[in-house]
Amino acid sequence: MTSNPSGPGPDPAAPGAGTQAPPPPLRALAAPVRGRLALAVGLQAVAALAGVVPFIAVSRIADRLTGGSPADGDALWPLVTAACAAGLLALACGTAAGALAHVADNDLQLALRRRLARHIGRLPLGRLTDRGTGEVKQAVRDDVSALHTLFAHTLLDLVALLTAPVLALGYLLTVDWRLALVAVLPLAAGVLLFRRAMSGAAAQMAEFGAALGRISSAAVEFAAGIAVFKSFGRGRKAHERFVGATEGFADFFSGWVRATLVSSTAAVLVVAPAVVLLLLTVVGAVLVTHDHMTGAELVPFLLLGPAVAAPMGAVGPRVQQIRAGQAAAVRVTALLDTPTVPESTTPTLPEGHHVSMRGVSFSYDGRTDVLRGVDLDLTPGTVTALVGPSGSGKSTLASLLPRFHDVTKGSVTLGGADLRDIPATELYRRVGFVLQDVRLLRASVTDNIRLGRPDATHEEVERCARAARIHDRVMALPDGYATELGGAVTLSGGEAQRLSIARALLADAPVLVLDEATAYADPHSEALIQDGLSALAAGRTLLVIAHRLSTIRSADRIVVLEDGHVTEQGRHDELLAAQGRYARLWEAQRSARPDPADAVPGTAGHAADDIREGSTR
Template sequence: MKSQPSEPGPAPAAQDTEAGGAGTAGTPPPLRALAEPVRGRLALAVGLQAVAALAGVVPFIAVSRIAGRLTAGSPADGEALWPLVALACASGFVALVCGTAAGALAHLADNDLQLALRRRLARHIGRLPLGRLTDRGTSEVKQAVQDDVSALHTLFAHTLLDVVSVLTAPVLILVYLFTVDWRLALFSVVPLLLGVFLFSRAMAGAAAQMAEFGAAVGRISAAAVEFASGIAVFKSFGRGRKAHERFVRATEGFADFFSGWVRSTLVTSTAAILVVAPAVVLLLLTVMGAVFVTQDWMTGAELVPFLLLGPAVAAPMGVVGPRIQQIRAGQAAAVRITELLDAPALPEPATPALPVGHHISLRGVSFSYDGHTDVLSGVDLDLVPGTVTALVGPSGSGKSTLASLLPRFHDVTAGTVTLGGADLRDIPATELYRRVGFVLQDVRLLRASVADNIRLGRPDATDEEGERCARAARIHDRITALPDGYATEVGTAVTLSGGEAQRLSIARALLADAPVLVLDEATAYADPHSEALIQDALSALAAGRTLLVIAHRLSTIRSADRIVVLEDGRVTEQGRHDDLLAAGGRYAALWEAQRTAGPDETDGVPHQRSAPVGADRAADDIREGSAR
């Protein structure tokens, strides 16, 4: 048995222990529930592994019996050795077959479970509100689909069988040793009991230490992200050394904490590992066996099984740390997967309704993320077909939240949002997304061909239709310059810039041809050249459609048909640009603040430039489209 390194218990599982909400004693309900479809096959694998472990002990027992026959000195006993030899060979074969079958069965069951879980997760994630995915990012989904399912693989396909093996074989060994000599058998149990005692002492207070371990790792992760994302800013101001100071402090703090933890448990944890080490157990049994033999309390042949099998009695303690870590990781993974599967899906209407027209109306709309604090309160608003409505206001006023209600990223807490007279909650999702599209700042492209990325909203579109939309989005020339043109796979040999990705998403929205569009400052982070191209593409996209624009630069929405000012989740002003300036209210104050701040700063956020192109041109195009 391989000894484990001297460390204070399975610390790396600290975060998982807390997340799992359950100890290692017993299986928590989430784990049982997830394993239910393959429970029968796992039980059979456990049974086969137990048989394999027991059969693996028999050859050693047979060898000890052979040693006894040989030391008896009777020539006639030689003929009696062959049955023992046959028993040893047969048991070894049974152990091999059953162990192989158990491993294969557990892996097949686990493979089916992984496939079923990933399919369940994919179906359920597809039904989750888009707001949950955009708010929490993709890390939660990635962890559940990839990392957590892999943790269950380790638990079911490996750890489960290992635990059965290390617990089953010592029981048979101990029973047999007691039949040989109960006194020496008691001595073989001493290392196991001493190892349990010392290990429990080493783990005393581990819960608090593990919590601190997780917090320390979290501080390192946060500092690493800050270091990676902020180093360019620090260097640009000649403070390159400052960029890594917080990261160094976090790592040094973790090292100090972990070193202190190791020092406080070093003696007991090292002792726990040493007393169950096979060499130590073998030395103990050899010394005590020699005493027994010299005192004629047992024969030399009776000592053989203790030397062969005795070290395996304490073997479970030698692997308890890693196995506990794997069990805790599996428990925590099951809890996270279950939480994601239990996340409420976007309710589908019991009696579907189809909108008549594209007029959008918000009445008494309130929304809260946590169920307590309203981000929006009592919003009344109409979006007339063929018009541009701009949302403005200070940061945190609720602009993005209000815009996210139209494509139903979230459902309202109170009030109603209707499209063509039908409540959004009564419109089937497929019908809603045919009518409402969105272009956001954070563009997500699939790892697929450029053509497939454009055809995402209309998979049945022809190549000619996709190319026409790419031309309108001012991205066709860039695509044709790629190695394989429209067949080039995004994210492999070629990576598009932010502005190029934005224009590709606009081409996607053009092809989807949704009559209602939500634009969230699509040019906020573009360079001047890309911004001009994006504005041209947005003009083509906006023509003839109902547009809701989240605007940070007020100069870009002067020609909007309606400007809506939000403050603290409430509509405080609405009207056209000139009327709002004449009113001298909040909008006029925001306009004056941006005008005096200069062209590169808006609402405290630096921007590339502030050309009044996008929504002005979009509004003109919409009006021309409506007139046509």
């Protein structure tokens, strides 16, 4: 520790000095509705306190009725009135608290989901793909729902559980302090036993989650690989890991239950209303028979005594709900804190559609460069193909053009403007992409095609669908273009690909990125997709990621990537004559599988020629 020469006070060099630590995630997320939640908590506290008053009034009435002198109606009616009024107040305040908490929570959920939607829409598409839809779905749906349980239910339950026993115990102390202390004994015993049962719970919960994760992973592997195992006569092997994971979880959970069974069961039993009532009855009877208290004084203990220990009976589920809410808040906050695509303070519009990459390097983790010093030009109206071994950086390089990621070094320009300075709406009007993994919305066919141009007419949608060779399939659907996809109606991979081509045609972007759109298509679908791609490529600048070299022989330029940098570029014949990496890749593919295009002219092997011809028509 360094000394501070200026005397006592905070060390300026200390972490956080001069800055205020950010609030915990849960409190930060609840900030917009904190006032209403505080009011709901106050109303719930009043309701809980008012709910105890009728029991106090009944005990006072019992005292008056069992007194030596005849009961005076004038003395009883105020107690009856107070009991009724308190009951109505408890009902009114409890109802108001629940309604206010739910309205505040509803507004918070709406605001959070809108905020998440806006933020997710501004995330880099590459980072969103890396995260996957599971994390986004968990934050937007599951985690926000967990916050609903916490704010709308658990918070008020805790207030009621903690407030009413305090008033009950305070009143019992005024009646007989000895029996009041006896009423506290089950609560104290429950706390000690519960702490013993929960010792090491953090590590056990971590192992619990890990065990469930192993079961989930094994189940996915079992479902995905069973066909392969069975085809090699090893069907039993397919489920051994799954069975092992479930047995491991059962052993772990059984051991955890055995270790905590006695203490956790005892913690619940000692605070059970019947046990508390029995204890108070026995001790109270002894005190009454020895003239230390009257029978009337025993009544409030029988009415309110079980309520003193009641919180321990419900603390377990509430603790779990609080932990779940805190964990959900952390995940939601982490997603909201994910850096978005930087927006330029001086936006620039491109002039033309020439694409230029200069000194481009890129790293996913900030340490290892996936791309290094790439220089590349895409001239308008030309087809440029990226080829190379797996892991060479083809998809990464192509992802920079639609700005799925931003370059680590160098620049990518479109029409002379750096991509980072072009507004997103303008960029995606000029750069389109058709990927292998097609994502369709749970919406009508028309809305799926209109995604890039929501104002397009039905005639324009149909024209693009015809050009993409998907119109006939759409008309065969139950409601034609109004058919909703993603529910009872789904499209095959080739059909979905043609629909995405129709979407790209309608968007009419002058620069296109194609990631081997026919890689997983059957021959019939591939031919239809290639027809659609030919229409899509007409007059546009294409950057094609090629896995099958036979499909890009007629490209204007073939760029060979190895270990993140360009090793060769040129036309097909030039690269073959150079006898370099491309020539070796070409020979390897031809040796592994003869090119069917050489045997049957006009088949899918001439896809690139079709695209090339379409782009120059």
